[in-house]
Amino acid sequence: MDTAHLGGALLALVHSHRRMSADDPGSRRRSSVEVDFFSDDKTCREREPPPGSLRLDIKKEDLTINLLPAATRRSDDDDNNKISNELPGLQAELGRMNEENQRLRGMLAQVSSSYQALQMHLVALMQAQAQQPHRQAIAPPPRHSSILPSSNNDQEQQRQPSNSSTEVGSPRRSSSTGNKDDDLQQQAAPGWLQAAEGRQQQQEASMRKARVSVRARSEAPIIADGCQWRKYGQKMAKGNPCPRAYYRCTMANACPVRKQLVSTSGKLFDQLTDDWSTEDCMYQVQRCADDRSILITTYEGTHNHPLPPAAMAMASTTSAAASMLLSGSMPSADANSSSSFLQARAVLPSNGMATISASAPFPTVTLDLTHGPPAAAAATARPQFHHVPPLQPLPPPPLYNHNQSKFSGLHLSSFSTDGGGASSEPPPPIGVGIGGLADTVSAAAAAITADPNFTVALAAAITSIIGGQQQQQHGDGQANHNNVTSSSNNTATSNNTNSETQ
DNA sequence: CGCCTTTGACCGGCGC
């Protein structure tokens, strides 16, 4: 069901994209949804045109031509009344369709553009690394010496043949840690392969550290993203009553992608409330009002196998985000941790709110979609504006004791207003408050801030994925957010913002 | 029968 829904959403996206590209040479205003609407109507009336080859503008003109003479003809009162009655409704619907189509188009343009940018970024990184494979002088991170990651598609494939055999055959305890294991294998490997694996391993190590977590408000226990996952573990988080589940991609034999899924649901809270005092209940209620049915899905790694189109959205975005974050945040982590905090804010035409955050130990891109009503990306057009006040992305859970020691990195949170209006034109709204940032920031901030579409693209894509299943959108009135506004240059407040690893 | 979930155990890292 979830997969079906996701596939449907993505197919819809692709479909709209195709139509958009088809009618792009024509007028830009027409919307794909509008096409369908009018095509239906017109086939009822005239049915002359072949549906595929028809352009939108032509259809629209046809319709208007059809409607207007009929209205002015006055030959038949019944027909006239009917038409005059129908006309406002149709026009209103047309307007809604237009709006939605524009939104969709904007989203898709953002997705594609950001994807292109990311790909270029990846290529640049690959080239840089190929040229300087041994130079790690760019502010080596404290924990692991990791180079800028290159294209991560084949990183695991090198390791896979050797590793899969040993992993399956040998008892696990002998080779406990992955790094150790790799080291041993490296020593046993021939020289040329050793060098290659060394590089691959470094990339892999760095890639494994990059994570992309998605917070979403969803009723479904898991968010189907098109991949097949097998659960391989479950742990009770320390401060969180809800356990954290560990999944592994099973579409390929040795796909390294892993996914953590922690849901903060109020189930256990309900059990607890009976015994607890009212104040505690208040706290619990508060917390659960914030966190109830919020899923935090953390992806890690890159698939080494072809993916179904449904999974491509999530996979590509996550891998791109990971690589981008890694490429940038490694140098920036040093600069930022010492001095100050970086923040960038952009008002973007989408309904989701995304937070890109890079923490020092685990560079993480966090997408917070808990504020995005599903109507933004779903097929149902909502003319209303959700005037959500600019809330901060994460509902800070004050009860949890985050032990995330330091949060050094950049913090790009994009607030988005409902794009139902005309704000979905791609060029203008992006990059509002971003320009000045790139100077003070190192390459990471530059990379991300230069392409703020990325956030929106992710948000849009994922909202489109998740969109259908969420029904409740409470006002989430907790104004307790101190993350962006007050989190400046303070590591303590940053804990709130980065609570995805609780 | 194969795949998946469950679940207890284990192991390395880290703080004390």
Add this chain to the structure above:
DNA sequence: GCGCCGGTCAAAGGCG
């Protein structure tokens, strides 16, 4: 050194 904690493994069982 010890214990906690997060992450992983793998045996056992369920499900189609």
